[in-house]
Amino acid sequence: MxxxxxxxxxxxxxxxxxxxxxxxxxxxxxxxxxxxxxxxxxxxxxxxxxxxxxxxxxxxxxxxxxxxxxxxxxxxxxxxxxxxxxxxxxxxxxxxxxxxxxxxxxxxxxxxxxxxxxFEAARHIHEPIFKKIEEIVDKHRDELSGATFSYMKYSSRYDAYLAGKNPNIFTTKFSGGALYDLGVYTVYDAVVLFGQPEKVEYSAEFLSSGIDGSGSLTLKYPNFDVNIIIGKTKNSYMSSEIYFGRDTLVLDNGGDIHHLDWADDNKNVTDVPTVKSQNPMDSEAREFARIMLEKDSATYDKLLGYARIVNRVLEQARTSAGLVFEADEEK
Ligand SMILES: NC(=O)c1ccc[n+]([C@@H]2O[C@H](COP(=O)([O-])OP(=O)(O)OC[C@H]3O[C@@H](n4cnc5c(N)ncnc54)[C@H](OP(=O)(O)O)[C@@H]3O)[C@@H](O)[C@H]2O)c1
Incomplete structure (x- = not known):
């Protein structure tokens, strides 16, 4: 232990x-x-x-x-x-x-x-359902033609923000906002599944606190784009999708993934069987402990590499939108 x-x-x-x-x-x-x-x-x-x-x-x-x-x-x-x-x-x-x-x-x-x-605790990439997505993307990589990820959830703290309180998550002082709080999951989706994007562009809807309440992000890859919609000031029920030409893998959400479907050119939609653990943090806890106990440096380096790219993409995205954090002043 x-x-x-x-x-x-x-x-x-x-x-x-x-x-x-x-x-x-x-x-x-x-x-x-x-x-x-x-x-x-x-x-x-x-x-x-x-x-x-x-x-x-x-x-x-x-x-x-x-x-x-x-x-x-x-x-x-x-x-x-x-x-x-x-x-x-x-x-x-x-x-x-x-x-x-x-x-x-x-x-x-x-x-x-x-x-x-x-370790950066990006819990969802360790879950069995995400491993299933990786498996499908690897199998159909030759047909890969882009993705749309959506993660937009009305924050339990947005009412406090509207009431004039200053919850940490809606401040530039605490590096909050839609991109850093929820967008990070979808950037992880793209980085783990498709690698480092060539170009990053974020268009943010700013709140008066200076933070992004919502926004849309485009990650450009050599042969396709990944479009991302994120927000903390409204609810979206849009699915997320990974495109393989005529076929599409449909995820019920870009960050909190519970269900997968496979849709073909004839509009046949079939359920993709997967496992979803009750506590979404189980898989990462098991994996971090395993890596440390077994000294699995190959997996550790891979995770650290993902975290490095994700942190870089997040910064590139907010720079493109003109989103400045107080932490930047200490650079
Ligand atoms: N993986 C996930 O599913 C998931 C879900 C939610 C959040 N998160 C992440 O977890 C982290 C915390 O999020 P949160 O929403 O719990 O944040 P939070 O409520 O603003 O703060 C978390 C804790 O930090 C301490 N804290 C709060 N304000 C502070 C301040 N001004 N100075 C020093 N300490 C302060 C408090 O602990 P004490 O009062 O005990 O000091 C508080 O319980 C974030 O990085 C968030 O992205 C991850």
Whole structure:
């Protein structure tokens, strides 16, 4: 078992801990929160005992555990991951791991120098249903002719934003917005399935906070385009599609994929049998632990390569749209 510390006490961390408990991959030993009350309530909700708690980040990282899972607002990932690596911890950091490619390069280099792992928690690419998509794309790669991905979901925090509050996810201070929060999943789809795009263009619908509430993104590949629609201020029920000339693979969603269909030229639509795990974080938890325990450097390098391209594409996309984060000023 790998001992685990966590940063961030929101629902996503609880879901990750449930995944690691189910898969018996990591053991939660240390919790950091800005307040003792939140740390206590997080531990109590999970019915855990004998968990060490810290409210000071430096003290937290000096403690004896192997790996940290970071699920704080995006803009804090870089400094927290850097401190973790400096204190000899492996890092699993929520998507997107950084606000810009320069931060990513610093973390990558530091982790390599220290012989530590840094994983970007792009949960969906590890799920069996995504592996099925990869298998289909590989089988029909000669006919591959583009894709449309859509991930647009009215955020539970948008009402607070409209009420004049300032939720982290709708601020440039915390590197939020549609592209970095939801677009990242669809950019992962494209990068894992089709590789690095040649050109990236993002057209954003800006909110008055300066963040992108929604937008459309085009990734240009040598022989086709990938069109992406993302948003946090409205709901879309559009399917996503991968085109193979006359045939089409239909995904029910570009980021939260539950169902696949295959449609042929005669409009015959057949269900593609797949497995969807109950907890969408199970597969990544199992995979990160396996890579560390088996020292599977080939798979690790592949994942790190995807993360590097995705972080670069995200930055290129927002640069093309004129979307600036406060983290850029520190570059
Ligand atoms: N993989 C997925 O399916 C998935 C789903 C949702 C979110 N995420 C990712 O998880 C990360 C967290 O997202 P979230 O929506 O949970 O964010 P959030 O609610 O804004 O913050 C998460 C945690 O960070 C701490 N925090 C909040 N504001 C802070 C501040 N101003 N300074 C320092 N710490 C602060 C809080 O923990 P304490 O109060 O305990 O310090 C909070 O519980 C993001 O990177 C997001 O992209 C991933």
């Amino acid at each position: 790998i001992s685990l510390g966590i940063i961030g006490t929101n629902w996503i961390t609880e879901q990750f801990i449930k995944a690691v408990d189910e898969t018996k991959t990591f053991e939660l030993t240390h919790v950091y929160s800005r307040t003792l009350e939140k740390a206590q309530s997080f531990i109590a909700d999970l019915k855990k005992q004998n968990i060490d708690m810290s409210t000071d980040l430096n003290d937290f990282f000096k403690k004896d555990f192997d790996t940290v899972y970071i699920a704080s607002p995006n803009a804090l990932h870089f400094s927290q991951a850097k401190l973790a690596i400096e204190n000899n911890k492996n890092v699993i950091v929520e998507k997107p791991s950084t606000s810009n490619i320069q931060e990513f390069s610093v973390l990558e280099k530091l982790a390599q120098e220290k012989g530590l792992y840094i």
